[in-house]
Amino acid sequence: MAPIIKVENISKTYEGGFHALKDVNLDIEEGEILALLGPNGAGKTTLISIICGLVNLSEGRILVGGHDTVSDYRKARELIGLVPQEIALEPFQTVYNGLRFTRGLFGKRPDPEFLENVLRRLSLWDKKDAMTRELSGGMKRRVLIAKALCHSPKILFLDEPTAGVDVELRKDMWEVVSQLKKEGVTIILTTHYIEEAEAIADRVGIINKGEILLVEPTRSLMRRMGHRELRIELTEPLAEIPAALAGYDLEFGADKQTLVYAYEANGERTGITSLITDIKNAGLTLRDIETKQSSLEEIFVGLVKEQA
Amino acid sequence: MNFRAVSSIYYFEMARFFRTITQSLISPVLSTSLYFIVFGAAIGSRIDEVEGISYGAFIVPGLIMLSVLTQSISNASFGIYFPKFIGSIYEVNAAPVSFVEIVLGYVGAAATKSLFIGMIIFGTAFFFVDLHVQHPLAMLAFLALTCISFSLFGFIIGLWSKNFEQLQLVPLLVVTPLVFLGGSFYSIEMLPEGWQTVALFNPVVYLISGFRWSFFGMADVAVGVSLAMIALFLVLCLGVIWWTYKTGFKIRS
Ligand SMILES: Nc1ncnc2c1ncn2[C@@H]1O[C@H](COP(=O)(O)OP(=O)(O)OP(=O)(O)O)[C@@H](O)[C@H]1O
Ligand SMILES: [Mg+2]
Numbered sequence: 001m002a003p004i005i006k007v008e009n010i011s012k013t014y015e016g017g018f019h020a021l022k023d024v025n026l027d028i029e030e031g032e033i034l035a036l037l038g039p040n041g042a043g044k045t046t047l048i049s050i051i052c053g054l055v056n057l058s059e060g061r062i063l064v065g066g067h068d069t070v071s072d073y074r075k076a077r078e079l080i081g082l083v084p085q086e087i088a089l090e091p092f093q094t095v096y097n098g099l100r101f102t103r104g105l106f107g108k109r110p111d112p113e114f115l116e117n118v119l120r121r122l123s124l125w126d127k128k129d130a131m132t133r134e135l136s137g138g139m140k141r142r143v144l145i146a147k148a149l150c151h152s153p154k155i156l157f158l159d160e161p162t163a164g165v166d167v168e169l170r171k172d173m174w175e176v177v178s179q180l181k182k183e184g185v186t187i188i189l190t191t192h193y194i195e196e197a198e199a200i201a202d203r204v205g206i207i208n209k210g211e212i213l214l215v216e217p218t219r220s221l222m223r224r225m226g227h228r229e230l231r232i233e234l235t236e237p238l239a240e241i242p243a244a245l246a247g248y249d250l251e252f253g254a255d256k257q258t259l260v261y262a263y264e265a266n267g268e269r270t271g272i273t274s275l276i277t278d279i280k281n282a283g284l285t286l287r288d289i290e291t292k293q294s295s296l297e298e299i300f301v302g303l304v305k306e307q308a
Numbered sequence: 309m310n311f312r313a314v315s316s317i318y319y320f321e322m323a324r325f326f327r328t329i330t331q332s333l334i335s336p337v338l339s340t341s342l343y344f345i346v347f348g349a350a351i352g353s354r355i356d357e358v359e360g361i362s363y364g365a366f367i368v369p370g371l372i373m374l375s376v377l378t379q380s381i382s383n384a385s386f387g388i389y390f391p392k393f394i395g396s397i398y399e400v401n402a403a404p405v406s407f408v409e410i411v412l413g414y415v416g417a418a419a420t421k422s423l424f425i426g427m428i429i430f431g432t433a434f435f436f437v438d439l440h441v442q443h444p445l446a447m448l449a450f451l452a453l454t455c456i457s458f459s460l461f462g463f464i465i466g467l468w469s470k471n472f473e474q475l476q477l478v479p480l481l482v483v484t485p486l487v488f489l490g491g492s493f494y495s496i497e498m499l500p501e502g503w504q505t506v507a508l509f510n511p512v513v514y515l516i517s518g519f520r521w522s523f524f525g526m527a528d529v530a531v532g533v534s535l536a537m538i539a540l541f542l543v544l545c546l547g548v549i550w551w552t553y554k555t556g557f558k559i560r561s
Contacts, residue, residue: 052402074310074404082402088395092327097320104316105403147399 002066003027004079004155004186005051010060012046012210020046022210023060030154033177033187035197035218037300038207044190045085047207048157052082064155078106081153083144085160085190091133095124095143098132099150106151118146121176138165145176156180158189162196174200194300198222208304221299230261230272232279233288244282248275313405317413318420321387325421332421333428336375340429343371344436347493358495361524364437369520370492371433376426376451377458377487377512381479384418384462389475392466407553411463418459419452426451439523446531447522453538454515460545467552486512496528511541 005028012021020043028034036044049055051062053073062069064076090098099115119125122142127135132143141161148156158177162170177187177200191197197204198218205215214221237257241250248271251260259279263270279286325332348364355363391397400410433439441447469475490512496504507513508529518534521527527534 054398054401074406077402077404080402082398084395084398086395088398090391090394090396092324093320097323101316101320102399102403104319105310105313105399105405107310107312107404109312 001030004030004065005188006063007047007051008061008063010047010050010062011058012043012050012055013058020210021050024207024210024212026205026212026215028155028186028188030186031181031184032202033181033189033200034203034205034215035201036188036190036205036207037194037197038190039304042207043210044207045159046210048082048159048188048190052080052157053077054082054084078151079154080157081148081151081155082157083141083148083159083161085163087137087140087144089132089140089143092131094129094131095119095135095146096128098143099146102147103150108151114152115150118149121149121179122146123172138169141165142169142173145173149180153185155186155188158187160190160192162191162193170196206300206303213303222293227293228263228270229292230263230275231290231292232259232261232286233257233290234259235285235287238284242282242284245275245278248278310405310409313403314409314413314416317400317410318417321414321417322420324387325383325417333425336379336425336429337432340371340375340432341436343367344433348436358498359526361526362437365439365524366495366520367493368430368433368437368439369523370490370516372426372429372451373454373490373512373516373519374487374492375429376422376454377483377515378479379422379425380418380455380458381462381465381483383421384415384459385466385469385475385479386462387414387418388463388466389469393472411460411549415456415459415463418462419455422455422459423452426455441523442525443522447519450515450519450522450534450538453542454519457538457542457545460542460549464545464548464552467549486510491516491528511537514538 005026007024007026007028010021010024011019013019024043024047026047036047038044046055050057051064051069053069053076057070062076065079067073067075067079069076093101096115096119099118100110103110103115116125119128122145124139124142124146127139132140135143141164145158145161148158161173165173174196177189181187189197189201201218203215204218204221206213216224231253233253234257237255238252239256241252241259245259248261251262252258253260261272261275263272276286344364344367347367351363357363358366388397391400465475465478489507490510491507496507496513496517499507514529514534514537517528518531518538521531521534
């Protein structure tokens with residue numbers, strides 16, 4: 001199936017001459033959740049803004065549902081809902097009127113029932129007559145999401161939707177996102193909470209300094225790049241690592257009482273059994289054992305550092 | 309054409325106006341009343357008549373124009389500048405809306421507001437002077453044309469302004485002097501000869517002259533010339549907007 005969004009060789013140079021995106025290529029599949037990760041200033045928002053029509057591109061082209069975002073912008077934009085990173089709302093407008101405004105912009109006839117649904121879904125129904133300036137930050141962010149949903153888009157962009165949102169609400173928000181995915185909506189999100197991306201995204205794209213470093217299914221990325229560690233706590237501290245264990249490339253943990261053994265999670269043989277046997281043969285007594293998998297965050301930090 | 313989008317922008321711009329209806333109306337009505345008291349009653353009692361019309365009545369068209377011009381510019385410039393400033397313009401940019409539709413929505417709303425204010429001031433004038441409008445249709449046409457063309461002008465200012473100071477500067481530096489020197493309170497013929505020639509370069513002179521003609525059937529310059537000048541200004545504004553659009557839009561980076 002053709003990708004729902006096709007980004008082809010796009011570059012962006014801002015007015016001041018800053019090169020924010022360099023020859024970016026990206027295919028986004030229909031119905032997937034793609035998480036874009038990258039440090040501050042990597043170009044995530046720029047990329048999203050170009051696809052959505054907020055920023056003009058300097059080079060290249062983008063197809064959304066087969067429609068060019070420049071020459072056929074109406075058809076392209078009709079498919080897209082955008083939740084921007086910055087909260088930008090008319091302060092003296094009620095929540096409900098704001099939604100009607102957005103729906104109107106997309107040329108859709110008013111549909112009170114549908115809007116009520118959207119508001120209820122985001123727990124905003126009781127705030128429908130409140131002016132936006134009377135809302136808390138988390139509520140404002142939900143209003144932005146409601147606005148993005150009020151024309152039933154097939155593609156939803158969420159630029160850091162969980163920034164400044166409390167734990168409880170964040171859970172609700174991901175609930176909404178998974179629900180939307182079930183309904184067939186394609187979702188592209190950015191976040192600095194990498195665990196979230198790990199938990200929800202089908203694929204992860206890592207972007208740094210205006211370049212896409214990789215785009216890969218979350219699972220395979222974790223498997224390919226993930227390292228595991230076995231942490232062995234002994235009953236007594238050691239002076240140094242015994243010669244009998246030299247072949248394992250062990251390191252001390254926080255103190256000299258803990259040994260750390262790194263191994264590839266997807267390796268054929270992990271060497272754990274022989275290590276334990278050798279430790280026992282060396283006359284050491286185990287107190288506790290713990291294994292740890294490197295998170296997407298560590299993978300991400302590693303990649304970005306490599307590039308620098 | 310995405311008519312729903314145009315009406316959406318129009319409707320919510322008008323809502324902003326009606327939310328603050330008291331402020332929106334009090335200030336023009338109050339300042340006009342003050343002009344009537346100071347110029348019409350105090351000074352007018354000594355001037356008596358200009359070209360056969362009582363001075364109080366003579367200044368009515370100029371006063372309406374004065375308010376309509378300034379209101380058109382401030383409404384339209386603020387209307388587009390504010391969403392740009394707070395960032396909510398992103399919604400319009402991300403929507404399937406063309407530049408023409410954006411201009412129609414914002415400028416249409418601004419023009420409606422100032423037309424509204426113009427009519428209110430017209431109504432207020434009846435409290436102070438005896439008025440009889442000779443060409444009501446022409447009067448409405450002049451008023452509407454002025455509202456539209458100066459709202460376009462305001463829209464341009466709002467598009468180009470980078471901060472609130474710039475937003476205020478053009479009206480202050482350019483528009484206010486032009487309006488005061490445009491013959492609101494006097495006939496151009498009352499000026500010394502040299503200045504009469506200078507005045508002919510002031511576009512506002514043509515507006516007020518034409519508008520005054522629709523009231524009293526007499527004018528400083530021929531009506532046809534007035535009409536042509538407003539039309540020219542309108543076309544000029546449209547041209548600048550088109551050029552702004554072609555050279556990067558100003559609401560997208
Ligand atoms: N309007 C602009 N004019 C000039 N430079 C800009 C503009 N917007 C963004 N930039 C620059 O482009 C680069 C990318 O910015 P962008 O907002 O896309 O980063 P980001 O990945 O979204 O970062 P963050 O995680 O902080 O949101 C930054 O260096 C930024 O300074
Ligand atoms: Mg960003």
